[in-house]
Amino acid sequence: MSTDHDQTFENQEDIAKAAILEKVMKGRQPTDLMLRCTILDAEGNVKTISGQFKKSDLCVEHRLNPRDLRKIDSRVPNLVPTILVRREAILVNILHIRALVKADAVVLFDTFGSVDSRLHSVFLYHLEHNLKAKGSGVPYEFRALESVLLSVLSALEAEMVFIRNLVGGLLAELEDNIDHDRFKRLLHYSRRLTSFQNRAKLVGFVAPSSSEVEEALEEVLQQDEDLAAMYLTDRKNQSPREPHDHEDVEVLLESFSKQVEEIVNEGETMQSNIQSTQEIVELILDSNRNALLALDLQVSIGTMGIGAGALIAGLFGMNLTSHIETSEYAFYVMSSFASTLAIFVAWAGFRRLAKIRKVGLASSGSRPKPPRKPWLPLPLRRRSTDGWL
Numbered sequence: 001m002s003t004d005h006d007q008t009f010e011n012q013e014d015i016a017k018a019a020i021l022e023k024v025m026k027g028r029q030p031t032d033l034m035l036r037c038t039i040l041d042a043e044g045n046v047k048t049i050s051g052q053f054k055k056s057d058l059c060v061e062h063r064l065n066p067r068d069l070r071k072i073d074s075r076v077p078n079l080v081p082t083i084l085v086r087r088e089a090i091l092v093n094i095l096h097i098r099a100l101v102k103a104d105a106v107v108l109f110d111t112f113g114s115v116d117s118r119l120h121s122v123f124l125y126h127l128e129h130n131l132k133a134k135g136s137g138v139p140y141e142f143r144a145l146e147s148v149l150l151s152v153l154s155a156l157e158a159e160m161v162f163i164r165n166l167v168g169g170l171l172a173e174l175e176d177n178i179d180h181d182r183f184k185r186l187l188h189y190s191r192r193l194t195s196f197q198n199r200a201k202l203v204g205f206v207a208p209s210s211s212e213v214e215e216a217l218e219e220v221l222q223q224d225e226d227l228a229a230m231y232l233t234d235r236k237n238q239s240p241r242e243p244h245d246h247e248d249v250e251v252l253l254e255s256f257s258k259q260v261e262e263i264v265n266e267g268e269t270m271q272s273n274i275q276s277t278q279e280i281v282e283l284i285l286d287s288n289r290n291a292l293l294a295l296d297l298q299v300s301i302g303t304m305g306i307g308a309g310a311l312i313a314g315l316f317g318m319n320l321t322s323h324i325e326t327s328e329y330a331f332y333v334m335s336s337f338a339s340t341l342a343i344f345v346a347w348a349g350f351r352r353l354a355k356i357r358k359v360g361l362a363s364s365g366s367r368p369k370p371p372r373k374p375w376l377p378l379p380l381r382r383r384s385t386d387g388w389l
Contacts, residue, residue, distance in 0.1 A: 035069070035109060038124065042104035042140065044131030046124075050110055062089050062100060062107075072098035072109050085226040088235075090141060094152050095199070096120060101144045103232035106131070123151040139233040142249060149256040156200055156263050163193055167270055171277055178281055190274045197267045200260060221253055297353055305346030312338040 035055060039048040055069050064086060071082050072093045084091040090101040096119045100107040108124065127147040131140065138146075167189050174182055221227070227246035234241055312334060316322070324330045 038108040038110065040106045040108075040128060040131060044128050046128060047105075058107075062102070063087060064089065064091075064100075072100065085229045087229075088232065090145065090230055090232070092145070092148050094148065095155055097123060097148050097151060099144070099148060101141050101148075101232075103139075103141055103236040106144045119151070119155055123147070126151065138248075139231065141230065141232045142252065145230075145249075146252060149252070153256065153259055153263075156260065159196055160263050160266060163189070163196060164266075164270060167193065167274060171273065174277060174281065178284065183281065186274065186278065190271070190278075193267060193271055193274065197264060197271065200264045200267060221250065221257075294353070294357065298350070301349035301353065302346055304349060305342040305344075308345040309338040309342030312341065 034052050035058065036050050037048065037053050037058075038046065038050060041047045055066060058064065058069060059066055068084060068086065068091055071084060072091055081094040082091070083094075088102060092099045092101065098109040100109070106127065108120075108127075110120065127144065130143050130147045133143070136143070170182060170185055170189060174186065224243040224246065227249055228241040228243050229235070230246070230249050231241045316324075316334060324334075327333075
């Protein structure tokens with residue numbers, strides 16, 4: 001019977017592994033996978049809305065490699081933000097935005113089954129408005145890239161404000177009353193804030209703890225050739241930039257990175273407040289626990305004192321002859337003795353407990369007392385080279 005159960009369990013594991021492998025392989029189809037895209041033309045007008053395109057056709061049309069489209073394919077899990085600079089396009093994959101920016105067109109890749117569809121719609125509206133503003137003198141690709149970065153920044157700020165309101169309200173509630181539900185919510189908000197910080201750090205690339213992550217934006221800022229290659233309009237007009245001539249795009253990317261860094265710093269401050277609150281709550285709970293333990297010890301000490309007095313009564317309660325029962329004052333004497341013994345035992349216990357509870361910062365070790373000098377009148381003291389003794 002046990003062998004059949006183990007075999008059934010192994011068969012279920014094989015089926016689950018096969019299903020996971022099939023799902024992964026579906027996301028790795030190189031050419032025949034259809035992508036849903038929204039295309040904007042050089043005038044900023046929407047040319048195609050949620051059109052179905054093959055990856056092979058997109059690669060041929062925009063002169064890309066299939067591996068480039070994997071970075072912006074929403075069906076393939078890809079949590080690391082990337083900015084890839086190619087000969088005729090810039091591939092952007094940051095948070096809810098997956099886009100291909102060219103000198104005269106922008107291709108937005110829709111996120112299948114994503115909760116960020118509303119953000120995608122708002123971004124599309126602002127992108128269309130920004131691309132139509134030709135009077136600013138900014139190249140087409142930089143206006144598109146600026147819209148992408150502003151949308152990402154707006155999404156981070158909105159989430160930061162939402163989490164800040166949640167955490168601020170909960171911390172205010174904890175100042176009035178500490179209970180299990182509020183403490184559990186604080187833990188949940190702390191995890192949510194940590195997740196947000198990780199995503200913001202991956203976007204802004206300002207976290208020293210994320211050294212294993214490919215710091216895409218920082219790499220772009222460090223590569224002069226990539227920064228110069230992002231001037232797609234100049235390249236299209238047969239006037240490519242020199243490797244060191246990239247001040248405009250460098251200022252744009254650095255400004256975005258600094259703004260994201262401010263959001264990350266605010267999140268770190270909020271995380272520090274949460275940790276401080278958790279430590280204070282733990283100290284309060286420890287203090288209450290110690291008070292309860294002290295009360296229990298006091299009751300135990302009082303019971304021990306009463307038990308010591310009851311011992312005398314128990315001894316005289318036995319039916320044995322002691323010749324004291326014939327005395328007229330024996331009852332009063334023994335009652336006084338038993339009461340005194342009970343009070344003394346309880347007093348000794350309470351005094352010992354008070355010494356143990358008297359804890360200070362300097363109580364780890366006893367300081368040696370300085371030796372006392374013998375007191376003598378000033379005329380009788382012996383003078384040395386250092387002064388009077």
